[in-house]
Amino acid sequence: MLFETLQVKFKPMQVEDKEIKQWIVTFQETNQGFDKILEALADLIYQFPAIAFEVYHHDIKGDFYLYVSERLEKILKSYQPLEKAKFKTFFYLTLRRHYFNFIKARKPKIEEVPLEEEILSAPEEKQRVKELEKISLLFASLPPKYQLILKLRCPDFLAPEDFLALGKEFNQKPSTFIQNIDVILEEAAKNHPQLALVSPRTIAHFLGVKASLVSKWLFNIKEMAQNQLGASYVF
Amino acid sequence: MCFDENLLAAFIDKALNSQQEKEVLTHLDQCPLCLEKVFFLKKALSRESLFLKEPSKVESFKKVMLKIQNQGVFLLEKIKKPFALPLEIAFRNTHEKKKAVQILLDKQKVLIESFSPQEFSLTLEKGAEMVVKNKENRILFQGFLKENSPLVFKAVGNFEVTLNQDSIILEME
Numbered sequence: 081m082l083f084e085t086l087q088v089k090f091k092p093m094q095v096e097d098k099e100i101k102q103w104i105v106t107f108q109e110t111n112q113g114f115d116k117i118l119e120a121l122a123d124l125i126y127q128f129p130a131i132a133f134e135v136y137h138h139d140i141k142g143d144f145y146l147y148v149s150e151r152l153e154k155i156l157k158s159y160q161p162l163e164k165a166k167f168k169t170f171f172y173l174t175l176r177r178h179y180f181n182f183i184k185a186r187k188p189k190i191e192e193v194p195l196e197e198e199i200l201s202a203p204e205e206k207q208r209v210k211e212l213e214k215i216s217l218l219f220a221s222l223p224p225k226y227q228l229i230l231k232l233r234c235p236d237f238l239a240p241e242d243f244l245a246l247g248k249e250f251n252q253k254p255s256t257f258i259q260n261i262d263v264i265l266e267e268a269a270k271n272h273p274q275l276a277l278v279s280p281r282t283i284a285h286f287l288g289v290k291a292s293l294v295s296k297w298l299f300n301i302k303e304m305a306q307n308q309l310g311a312s313y314v315f
Numbered sequence: 316m317c318f319d320e321n322l323l324a325a326f327i328d329k330a331l332n333s334q335q336e337k338e339v340l341t342h343l344d345q346c347p348l349c350l351e352k353v354f355f356l357k358k359a360l361s362r363e364s365l366f367l368k369e370p371s372k373v374e375s376f377k378k379v380m381l382k383i384q385n386q387g388v389f390l391l392e393k394i395k396k397p398f399a400l401p402l403e404i405a406f407r408n409t410h411e412k413k414k415a416v417q418i419l420l421d422k423q424k425v426l427i428e429s430f431s432p433q434e435f436s437l438t439l440e441k442g443a444e445m446v447v448k449n450k451e452n453r454i455l456f457q458g459f460l461k462e463n464s465p466l467v468f469k470a471v472g473n474f475e476v477t478l479n480q481d482s483i484i485l486e487m488e
Binding site: 131132158159160163164166169173174176177235240243244247253254258259262265266268269 | 324
């Protein structure tokens with residue numbers, strides 16, 4: 081019975097924000113109610129490596145769950161509730177820091193396993209590696225602005241330093257872009273698990289330029305891909 | 316100086332007053348570290364919805380139990396040494412009122428329940444020759460334990476259960 085695998089929906093938090101904040105305040109003042117807080121946050125902690133870092137391995141998620149549950153009391157004590165701010169937002173940031181510490185602590189245990197030659201020498205794998213190399217070369221050859229447009233089109237590849245580059249390229253402060261990035265991320269998440277592409281219109285809205293201009297840039301990238309690689313790619 | 320996690324989280328949730336928000340924005344223009352944190356948060360919060368579409372594999376308690384089972388089996392098979400399990404952690408996550416943990420030992424399920432910090436019951440799925448020792452290495456039980464007949468015993472701190480050649484040490488932290 082205990083090992084039965086249940087298909088339950090992932091719930092980021094099983095209680096309302098207001099309620100968990102109340103539980104935490106009670107815990108901070110009386111040390112009571114820790115178990116129910118842990119239970120409410122269990123799914124979120126367990127899934128955090130997958131949500132935040134695309135780490136799906138059950139062992140890592142399980143180990144991280146144990147790592148955090150041992151430190152949760154301290155995390156809860158450090159929380160300062162604010163009426164309009166959600167506990168979950170604070171908790172994600174805290175989990176991020178703990179995840180890095182967890183990885184650091186875990187690192188010596190990870191053994192390096194050499195890649196098996198037959199995997200790499202499989203014809204379809206060789207072909208895939210070649211394709212990826214071509215795409216990387218094409219990407220590197222693009223002007224910085226086009227690289228940024230492609231990353232906005234497919235925000236999985238967007239990195240924090242790109243906000244500084246966006247600021248330079250489009251004469252805006254990086255904070256303006258980080259403040260508005262939600263429109264890009266939300267559209268990509270909506271299109272998942274199909275190709276998570278963001279429309280030229282949304283990119284244009286984000287950058288404060290005309291949609292036709294973004295379409296033109298994407299068209300140019302496509303042409304460059306065709307000329308350089310002789311292949312048609314979906315941009 | 317960088318802002319702490321409470322303040323950055325409040326910024327994301329638009330819970331700061333206009334003066335505080337302005338200060339954070341000015342800081343973000345100069346600090347790649349905080350910029351990275353804010354971007355991380357926004358990305359993680361947007362990705363969360365992807366997980367709402369997919370069922371998670373197990374409930375939190377079962378997840379921990381599965382992890383323990385896997386790790387126990389892995390270690391027992393690979394290194395042939397007793398595997399130490401922090402019992403307090405395993406028990407802390409139970410959803411049932413009765414605290415219980417299930418492990419795999421000698422390819423069969425062993426259910427260990429705790430009535431109090433010093434009182435345990437141990438049930439075997441199939442029945443086997445078994446030895447239970449306390450941390451001073453004193454034998455608490457030795458003999459054949461029938462299937463589904465709980466063995467109730469008292470132990471303070473660690474105890475070791477051996478089924479044939481497989482052992483597990485359960486530690487109370």
